[in-house]
Amino acid sequence: MRMQNPVVSDSVATNSCREGRPLIWTRGLFLAVVSTSLMLSPVLTRGQAADKPQMAASAVLQAPVQLVVGGQSIKNNSKGTLSVVGSSLQLEADGKKFSVEASSILDVTTNKDTRQDVTGAGHLAAEAIPYGGSRVISLFSHQIDVLTVEFRDANDAYHGAVFAMAEGKAASFRKQLVALGAKTTAPPEPAPDKK
């Protein structure tokens, strides 16, 4: 009994060592691939980031927005794409286009607001939750940017439009429109702190 156990255990140990070698090699190779990709990824990302400013400079500024009010032929609360093309602000929604020349803008301002995460049919369905359960859903909301544009048309008539968009997007629209000749009463944004 004493002799049997060590022999058996030895043979098992040697066998496992021999069979394990390819496994160790595979694991090693896998780790090498993973670590190399992890090491290279920041370099790749930096390279892409370095390319981005050039792309941004050449591409038009655009963002998905919700027209809150003032889209003339476009219905209020329509979702579309707002962009700065050439020297004008354009909204495309419901297959219709609405455009304002930057030079005709009397004031462009930005503000912050919040929107519920669950809206429309989902919100209606939530109302059916018993014991005021829908109130819990109301807790889930997100910050949004509000862009307000005031302008005059060719007949000198005064118009206004309000757009809701993702947080942090409105400032770039305002900046670009002001650069294109739009007027603003809002004070210029402070320069970001350099740490």
Add this chain to the structure above:
Amino acid sequence: MKHHSRTVNSVALPIVLSCALFLMAGPLMGQQSSSESKSPKRVSASSIQIEAPDPGHVPLPPEFRIAIYENLILQIEKTGKFQHVYRSGDKDAANVPDLVTLRTTAQAFTEGSQKEREVTTVKGATSLTVNVRITDHAGQSIVDRDIKGKVVLSGENLDATYDFSKKVAKIIRETF
């Protein structure tokens, strides 16, 4: 027994008849009185010009100012009381002889929170009070009232401007 039932009939019948007459005549009288009180005299005008809202001394955010203006134009157009609804500054409005002008001045504003409203159901209401003044071509005042717009339970803050403009449209329907 017969005598008793005859007596009951003779008393009950006039009462039932008078009640029926009163019920029939009631709504007619009500209609007359309400129409007399609501519209003493209607003003006629073919066009209206909506001036840009004046924030006054109230810190009214620009999006609320614009939402008031644009919603007012939409709701007044919907009333169908005017052939033209002119925007502020529209050159074409200068040639209209019976033009009336609507001016709005903010009186009070409280910005609430949609989340607070929907979670507590008692707090976070957004409300605004705006003075609405409609004048005729000679500058005579036709309407001069403070109107309140609010969003109390559910809805976005800007919905208060929609509520306000609906109330103004109702006044327009009653006046013109």
